[in-house]
Amino acid sequence: xxxxxxxxxxxxxxxxxxxxSALLCAVTVRLSVVxxxxxxxxxxxxxxxxxxxxxxxxxxxxxxxxxxxxxxGVIIKTTHIMPFPRLIFAESVTTPLAASMRLKGVVLRASRxxxxxxxxxxxxADFLLCNLKVKPND
Amino acid sequence: MIKRTFGAHPLMILRLMKPxxxxxxxxxxxxxxxxxxxxxxxxxLSLEITAFVAITAVAIFRFRCILLSISNNRLTVNKGFxxxxxxxxxxxxxxxxxxxxxxxxAIFGSADCSINTEAGRPTKPDFRIKMRLEEAxxxxxxxxxxxxxxxxxxxxxxxxxxxxxxxxxxxxxxxGVPIANGAAKLLGxxxxxxxxxxxxxxxxxxxxxxPLTVNIIxxxxxxxxxxxxxxxxxxxxxxxxITGQSRIEVQSGLFVRKxxxxxxxxxxxxxxxxxxxxxxxQMFSMRVSIGGYGDSRGEKAVIVPAGxxxxxxxxxxxxxxxxRAKQEGIKPLRTKTNISRFLLLPxxxxxxxxxxxxxxxxxxxFFDRLIxxxxxxxxxxxxxxxxxxxxxxxxxELVLGEQIFAAGSIGVTVRELYCSRNRVGSIKIxxxxxxxxxxxxxxxxxxxxxxxxxxxVKNISLTTVLEKIREIYNVEV
Numbered sequence: 050x051x052x053x054x055x056x057x058x059x060x061x062x063x064x065x066x067x068x069x070s071a072l073l074c075a076v077t078v079r080l081s082v083v084x085x086x087x088x089x090x091x092x093x094x095x096x097x098x099x100x101x102x103x104x105x106x107x108x109x110x111x112x113x114x115x116x117x118x119x120x121x122g123v124i125i126k127t128t129h130i131m132p133f134p135r136l137i138f139a140e141s142v143t144t145p146l147a148a149s150m151r152l153k154g155v156v157l158r159a160s161r162x163x164x165x166x167x168x169x170x171x172x173x174a175d176f177l178l179c180n181l182k183v184k185p186n187d
Numbered sequence: 188m189i190k191r192t193f194g195a196h197p198l199m200i201l202r203l204m205k206p207x208x209x210x211x212x213x214x215x216x217x218x219x220x221x222x223x224x225x226x227x228x229x230x231x232l233s234l235e236i237t238a239f240v241a242i243t244a245v246a247i248f249r250f251r252c253i254l255l256s257i258s259n260n261r262l263t264v265n266k267g268f269x270x271x272x273x274x275x276x277x278x279x280x281x282x283x284x285x286x287x288x289x290x291x292x293a294i295f296g297s298a299d300c301s302i303n304t305e306a307g308r309p310t311k312p313d314f315r316i317k318m319r320l321e322e323a324x325x326x327x328x329x330x331x332x333x334x335x336x337x338x339x340x341x342x343x344x345x346x347x348x349x350x351x352x353x354x355x356x357x358x359x360x361x362x363g364v365p366i367a368n369g370a371a372k373l374l375g376x377x378x379x380x381x382x383x384x385x386x387x388x389x390x391x392x393x394x395x396x397x398p399l400t401v402n403i404i405x406x407x408x409x410x411x412x413x414x415x416x417x418x419x420x421x422x423x424x425x426x427x428x429i430t431g432q433s434r435i436e437v438q439s440g441l442f443v444r445k446x447x448x449x450x451x452x453x454x455x456x457x458x459x460x461x462x463x464x465x466x467x468x469q470m471f472s473m474r475v476s477i478g479g480y481g482d483s484r485g486e487k488a489v490i491v492p493a494g495x496x497x498x499x500x501x502x503x504x505x506x507x508x509x510x511r512a513k514q515e516g517i518k519p520l521r522t523k524t525n526i527s528r529f530l531l532l533p534x535x536x537x538x539x540x541x542x543x544x545x546x547x548x549x550x551x552x553f554f555d556r557l558i559x560x561x562x563x564x565x566x567x568x569x570x571x572x573x574x575x576x577x578x579x580x581x582x583x584e585l586v587l588g589e590q591i592f593a594a595g596s597i598g599v600t601v602r603e604l605y606c607s608r609n610r611v612g613s614i615k616i617x618x619x620x621x622x623x624x625x626x627x628x629x630x631x632x633x634x635x636x637x638x639x640x641x642x643x644v645k646n647i648s649l650t651t652v653l654e655k656i657r658e659i660y661n662v663e664v
Binding site for chain 1: 270
């Protein structure tokens with residue numbers, strides 16, 4: 050079973066990055082107008098309008114019989130695989146903004162390791178939490 | 188399974204406000220006290236009050252959002268007010284649950300409940316919530332069920348031996364010094380000066396035997412060690428071990444009573460350890476290593492504070508399959524050459540200590556008594572280390588099979604390790620030039636766990652070790 054991200058997830062992160070970028074640009078412009086407007090602002094705009102949509106378009110979560118696979122990345126693509134026997138528990142995390150968009154993030158925890166799955170639809174996140182095949186300890 | 192839901196105790200509000208204690212709450216209390224005493228408020232008092240009210244309100248909302256529920260063999264933990272999280276844990280994945288009750292908990296009917304899994308950080312419980320005592324007990328019984336148990340109690344004397352054997356002056360200093368400094372600030376006295384001048388007065392009486400500096404340092408270290416012993420004793424006194432078919436429960440503590448439960452299948456390995464003091468009484472302490480145990484470093488739980496070797500095995504072999512009758516082990520050969528190899532390191536250390544001592548006495552003649560004293564102490568430690576090495580030449584052993592057993596030493600501590608074959612993390616075989624000539628090796632067994640308990644068995648037959656590894660792991664080396 051494969052889950053992909055709704056457009057709302059990209060929008061949520063665009064809002065977050067925009068707020069941080071606005072703060073960063075304000076600070077940088079105060080120190081140096083040239084660096085602020087010619088360097089920081091274009092980078093932030095590129096991240097918000099080009100990188101983030103591409104990132105979430107290519108991001109998928111796949112549940113197989115024996116593992117959870119999370120694939121993501123734009124320039125450098127990574128795939129995280131967590132076999133079910135190693136999975137200890139799963140956690141969903143939400144913020145007020147994400148909750149208003151009916152989105153929830155999921156953290157899968159293994160022994161001294163974890164995978165963070167960015168905000169997906171609340172229904173998908175709840176399904177993931179309740180249906181992960183966490184096997185009893187041997 | 189019937190659903191059960193539990194909330195937090197109101198005392199949890201104070202825990203949630205604790206991170207702001209020094210930054211906001213204490214300065215606010217000081218400002219209010221100043222206002223009441225002198226009728227004068229500092230400029231930011233109103234801001235502090237506003238921040239205090241806001242933090243209290245957030246803490247109350249966070250307290251209201253804490254919810255634990257058990258259904259369908261899963262424990263769900265909901266927490267957070269602005270940033271909400273919901274954790275779903277299979278009950279079989281819970282490593283341990285512990286309940287801690289201090290004097291304040293006894294007054295308010297609350298208990299500190301810690302739930303641990305292997306996924307958490309080693310020094311911090313995964314979930315630590317202050318609950319009502321009866322709800323915490325009910326959570327316990329729902330997670331672990333009810334089963335027939337055997338209770339094994341241990342006397343205060345054995346706990347005292349454990350405390351004396353495992354305490355250190357360093358721990359005493361780390362705990363005692365901040366308390367002494369805090370007390371001194373509160374009372375407005377120079378407590379540290381008083382302590383040092385007292386130590387000096389006592390040390391002067393032994394000046395003719397030992398240097399004054401040595402006397403003062405020894406006295407302070409002994410005092411710090413005493414503090415550590417007292418704290419460890421009260422932490423473990425009234426020690427009780429309750430074993431069931433599938434679970435183990437450890438209860439200990441006088442002022443703060445701690446009760447921890449874990450499943451037997453969570454146990455990675457068992458260690459029997461004998462420190463130098465325990466060796467004088469011919470006793471061992473038994474510890475188990477559990478994945479994700481508690482908030483103590485190294486994931487170790489004390490199962491038996493002190494007991495004789497045979498007594499431990501007799502009493503606990505039915506509860507731990509590791510203790511069952513083992514096969515014949517691989518032991519070092521009892522030849523003169525092999526025994527002298529065991530005594531090589533202590534001999535080298537002794538020669539080095541004597542050489543350094545003589546050199547130091549020539550270079551620094553003014554400190555000759557101090558150097559002589561330190562040298563004698565080091566030689567005594569080396570002598571003891573030599574006795575441990577001699578013991579290893581007779582008693583060290585390695586059994587490789589379905590159950591792994593390794594007996595050796597780590598420094599001056601005698602250690603025996605028991606675990607099942609599939610809990611071994613790594614086996615390291617080392618051959619020095621002398622080993623290659625005599626066809627022996629040093630084998631180190633490391634258990635697959637965060638604490639990575641290990642034992643090294645020296646100077647045993649390489650061929651036999653490789654044969655056994657091939658047999659049980661199907662690995663050709």
